[in-house]
Amino acid sequence: MARTELSAPPLQHRSPKAPQGLALSVRELRKVYGERVVLDDVNFEVAPGEFIAIVGRSGCGKSTLLRLVAALESAQAGSITLDGESLASHRDDVRIMFQDARLLPWKRVVDNIALGLEGPDAKTRALEALSQVGLADRAHEWPAVLSGGQRQRVALARALVHRPRLLLLDEPLGALDALTRIEMHGLIERLWKEHGFTAILITHDVSEAVALADRVILIEDHHITLDETIALARPRSRGNPSFAALEERVLLRVLQQPANETPHEPQTHVPSGFGGWRFST
Numbered sequence: 545m546a547r548t549e550l551s552a553p554p555l556q557h558r559s560p561k562a563p564q565g566l567a568l569s570v571r572e573l574r575k576v577y578g579e580r581v582v583l584d585d586v587n588f589e590v591a592p593g594e595f596i597a598i599v600g601r602s603g604c605g606k607s608t609l610l611r612l613v614a615a616l617e618s619a620q621a622g623s624i625t626l627d628g629e630s631l632a633s634h635r636d637d638v639r640i641m642f643q644d645a646r647l648l649p650w651k652r653v654v655d656n657i658a659l660g661l662e663g664p665d666a667k668t669r670a671l672e673a674l675s676q677v678g679l680a681d682r683a684h685e686w687p688a689v690l691s692g693g694q695r696q697r698v699a700l701a702r703a704l705v706h707r708p709r710l711l712l713l714d715e716p717l718g719a720l721d722a723l724t725r726i727e728m729h730g731l732i733e734r735l736w737k738e739h740g741f742t743a744i745l746i747t748h749d750v751s752e753a754v755a756l757a758d759r760v761i762l763i764e765d766h767h768i769t770l771d772e773t774i775a776l777a778r779p780r781s782r783g784n785p786s787f788a789a790l791e792e793r794v795l796l797r798v799l800q801q802p803a804n805e806t807p808h809e810p811q812t813h814v815p816s817g818f819g820g821w822r823f824s825t
């Protein structure tokens with residue numbers, strides 16, 4: 545496989561002020577619904593500040609895995625740790641964003657973002673976050689008058705205002721048109737670089753995964769069967785032949801036509817400890 549334009553390690557571009565992203569370790573994870581095994585012996589590691597995309601056919605367990613990392617559900621076996629500690633220890637460091645923005649329609653945009661913030665500067669912080677996603681001029685409007693893409697920008701601001709160290713993205717661009725998606729890729733990548741959080745993105749769009757992620761993980765048959773490093777310099781160009789080659793390679797694997805190379809082995813063990821933490825957006 546062609547691998548050109550080697551990128552720098554994820555954190556080298558970051559501002560020294562950015563909080564460090566959390567390291568994630570998933571070990572021997574098993575999730576079953578009734579008789580249905582969804583995940584079995586799933587193992588992977590995510591380095592602080594790394595951007596991971598998870599792909600796989602519909603129903604393979606991507607959202608289930610993210611919900612387990614978000615402690616919205618618990619597993620039958622295995623462990624998930626953040627910086628070697630339980631999920632409960634980092635409940636305030638993790639935020640999740642979904643395909644629908646889930647804004648409260650009776651609150652203005654800025655008040656949706658300020659929800660859950662405390663202190664006299666809550667509104668100022670909410671306005672700053674809104675400005676970071678390019679919507680400062682829509683602060684006092686109702687969510688209903690925004691476009692789908694704008695609503696997702698608000699959802700992103702609502703997550704970022706809490707300065708997460710791990711951002712979980714469950715197909716956040718799935719309902720947007722192709723042009724808006726590409727604009728959002730640029731925005732997400734810029735904010736990831738500036739804020740320094742670790743990011744885990746679920747997507748059906750292999751091109752999106754290759755555009756954004758340091759690594760793409762494939763789930764099939766309850767396991768991780770591919771863990772592919774995307775060693776392309778950022779910002780990435782879809783017109784680049786190396787981009788197209790990587791996209792094709794991952795897509796062929798998703799379609800169950802293995803390429804010639806062997807998937808990466810699962811990575812090393814770190815201390816375990818499973819705990820729950822409160823969900824909030």
Ligand SMILES: Nc1ncnc2c1ncn2[C@@H]1O[C@H](COP(=O)(O)OP(=O)(O)OP(=O)(O)O)[C@@H](O)[C@H]1O
Nearest residue numbers: 577580582600601602603604605606607608609748
């Ligand atoms: N609460 C639940 N109860 C029972 N089965 C569930 C539950 N949640 C998910 N499942 C099942 O687990 C499997 C994995 O679902 P999941 O939503 O994680 O897949 P996915 O890869 O995210 O799919 P998609 O790409 O279509 O969103 C599916 O077979 C689904 O029906």
